[in-house]
Amino acid sequence: MRLWIPFAVSAGSLLVIASFVGAGWDAPPVETTQIGYRGTGMYLEQDVEKLEALKASNVAPVAPWEADPEGDRAGDLYENVQVLGDLSDDQFNQFMAAITEWIAPEQGCEYCHDLENLAADTNYRKVVARRMIQMNQAINVDWGDHVGTTGVTCYTCHRGQHIPVNYWYDDQEPKPASNMSRAGQNVAGKFSGNTSLPQNALMDYLMGNETIRVHGLTPLPTGSTTAGIKETERTWSLMMYMSESLGVNCVTCHNSRAFNDWDQSPPQRVTAWHGIQLTRALNTDYMTGLAPVFPEERKGPEGDVFKVGCATCHNGVQKPLYGASMLQDYVNALDTKGPTDVPDYSTYVPSETEVMGTGTPAPATPSSSSALPSTTSVAAAED
Secondary structure, eight states: OOTHHHHHHHHHHHHHHHHHHHTTOOOOOEEEEEOSOTTTTOEEEEEHHHHHHHHHHOOOOOOSSOOOOOSSBHHHHSSSOOSSTTSBHHHHHHHHHHHHHHHOTTTGGGGTSBTTBTTOOOSHHHHHHHHHHHHHHHHHHHOHHHHTTTOOOHHHHHTTOSSOSSOBOOOOOSOOOTTOOOTTOSSOOTTTTTSSSOTTHHHHHTTSOOOOOOOOSSSSOOTTOOOOHHHHHHHHHHHHHHHHHHTOOGGGTSBTTBTTOSTTSOTHHHHHHHHHHHHHHHIIIIIGGGTTTSOGGGBOTTSOBOBOOHHHHHTTSSSGGGGOOOGGGSTTTTSSOOOOEEOOGGGOOTTTOSSOOOOEEOOOOOOTTOOOOOSSSOSSOOO
16 A cells, blocks of 8 residues: 555645745735624735735826817718717817727827728728717616616727727637537636636626526526526636736625625625626627728628627726726717618628618617616526
């Protein structure tokens, strides 16, 4: 009997630990904030070193200048201004200067425009930008239950990048070997907090209207409480993604003694619920509709368009830009709705389409005030 093997393994482990200690290794400094009653485990713990980097990357830029709202309207002065035509000339140019810095600070105007004909829609990026402005306006006007009066701007997501750093797509990689199946699990999922939980939970929960459930209140799958292990794991995957996106842990939205009970949960849980509804609407009503416009290099490996998630706006902090609002600098550009018509993007031909038609009115945006899930039918209701 080789009784010496466990002892040898233990001794080796101790030597490894001792080598780290001897080399001066130490755990990172942690900042702990009590956010609930003492003794209930309601604590938020954050790496201090990461916090400094987050603070540096979440500073809201100042407006290029204070725009004059008076004067001729942009729609009367310039051609093919379909969404921002009600802005004054000065407001329009101020916003164009700002959006250039937010998205293409190095390329400048030519990133979206043909410099020989600024009015033309031949550059697909201009077509996309117009739709994204409509999306931005809709968020600020229709989704106050999530964004409050702080709102969002293009910078909230882009941060000086053409494509926001934190997007997601249909993730099927690595594909299993022939005649094998892993049901989208057992790999370090990019969109599941680098866990081995289901890697495509965002497709289930941030695209369609699938109900988010963990478990029922009855021992048998009766009535509406039919969630099983698969639903539980997918929900955990979504929660891991949300936690990483906001730089928080579970008790930011849930009470540690009763995760399922809405009445005992912090108010942030309701805000998060509206955020999930918002994200679904953005992906369904705005992002996927642009599929005919985006080139292949702007799509995921399965051919779907890049999509919006919690991390796209939050970028690692609970409140994007730590709650700083930029809307007051862009009055009428992003805090009100312009025309909401949606063109038929399937007719768009890059480098050829001069004017992308205004199309048909957009469908009504679902109310962000829709009823919350019942707290009596499920143990972990839709977050």
